[in-house]
Amino acid sequence: MTSTVITGISSLTTNDPAHDRGRSGILEDAWIVVDDVSGLVIDVGTGPAPEADERRDVGGRAVIPGFVDSHTHLVFGGDRSAEFAARMAGAPYAAGGIATTVAATTAATTDDLTCRTRELWQRARRGGTTTVEIKSGYALDAAGEERLLQIAGDVTEERTYLGAHVVPVSYAGRTDDYVHLVCGEMLRRCAPYARWIDAFCEVGAFDAEQCRAVLEAGAAAGLGGRLHANQLGPGPGVQLAVEMGCASADHCTYLTDDDIAALASGTTVATFLPATDFSTRQPYPDARRAIDAGVTVALASNCNPGSSFTTSMSFVIALAVRDLRMTIDEAIWAATAGGAAALRRTDVGRLAPGSRADVVVLDAPAPIHLVYRPGEPLIDTVVVAGSS
Incomplete structure (x- = not known):
């Protein structure tokens, strides 16, 4: 198994109610680990990021599910x-x-x-x-x-x-x-x-x-x-x-x-x-x-x-x-x-262990910018099942 850890996430929307902020499951100063072979999320969290085969820092941008x-x-x-x-x-x-x-x-x-x-x-x-x-x-x-x-x-x-x-x-x-x-x-x-x-x-x-x-x-x-x-x-x-x-x-x-x-x-x-x-x-x-x-x-x-x-x-x-x-x-x-x-799907629409790693990196520190700056091209990177 090879993996990639995405770090430097200012705001990570997981849609996992196990985390803070109710069912949106928003984590701040977060990271996410993706299995590069299966294209699934391995783990998410805050604090020091775990080791992985590849590391990618998004520089304080927000991340949401696709x-x-x-x-x-x-x-x-x-x-x-x-x-x-x-x-x-x-x-x-x-x-x-x-x-x-x-x-x-x-x-x-x-x-x-x-x-x-x-x-x-x-x-x-x-x-x-x-x-x-x-x-x-x-x-x-x-x-x-x-x-x-x-x-x-x-x-x-x-x-x-x-x-x-x-x-x-x-x-x-x-x-x-x-x-x-x-x-x-x-x-x-x-x-x-x-x-x-x-x-x-x-x-x-x-x-x-x-x-x-x-x-x-x-x-x-x-x-x-x-x-x-x-x-x-x-x-x-x-x-x-x-x-x-x-x-x-x-x-x-x-x-x-x-x-x-x-x-x-x-x-x-x-x-x-x-x-x-x-x-x-x-x-x-x-x-x-x-x-x-x-x-x-x-x-x-x-x-x-x-x-x-x-x-x-x-x-x-x-x-x-x-x-x-x-x-x-x-x-x-x-x-x-x-x-x-x-669509009665549980594998997409969230970023939690076992979900498909559909990751959207915003060119903004928080999702509110999608509304605060309407019409601006704020989608920085789109990853589908771990691949961009």
């Missing part, structure tokens, strides 16, 4: 900047714009989509993201959805089948027939390439019973559940996600007291996507109320061309602290351990 971005749509073609410009001029956001991306994605070659997905993933990696989930949903036919999931597999194992994104034009007025396709032939082709299944539970997309059918079919095929819920207004999505045991309910922009009570009593993570609310001028969710009620929360980018074209989790964290009223410790936890919880 971001776990648990909600993205990275495989897509085309551009919706004109739609964004119209929205900034006052046009409302609506789910129907997805059809524009479906057309562009269908027209794109597999090589072009693969190249673009890799480019977006590398951009996310440079920004500190070390684990990413990617959804399909921009083809809406069996062969196309299968193709998108295969492309996503080039960069991640966390793939989500989202055939129930919107109803394609060819099925206008026949939503139940399309749901039958999503739960039948399309699912059979896509399930081998996915870990998760998702649906867009929203006016203009799919109602609760249609989403229930999708989630049940996915579960029968061995896929875990996720759900787009309560983005454009109050609705049944959040409580359906909890009832169905989904790993996450995503967006959660509009939460009633009953929604919050359901989330607090279950295992479903509320994943907030504040860059989407920024881009669409929707209200920001009341994360403070959810956290105070005991809801487990995550933060994710929702990178997509229509409503959140960013891979920057640093930007998401800045929005969460300023506009969702989260503390910096809560936001960092939600963007790392919270994202891991939303």
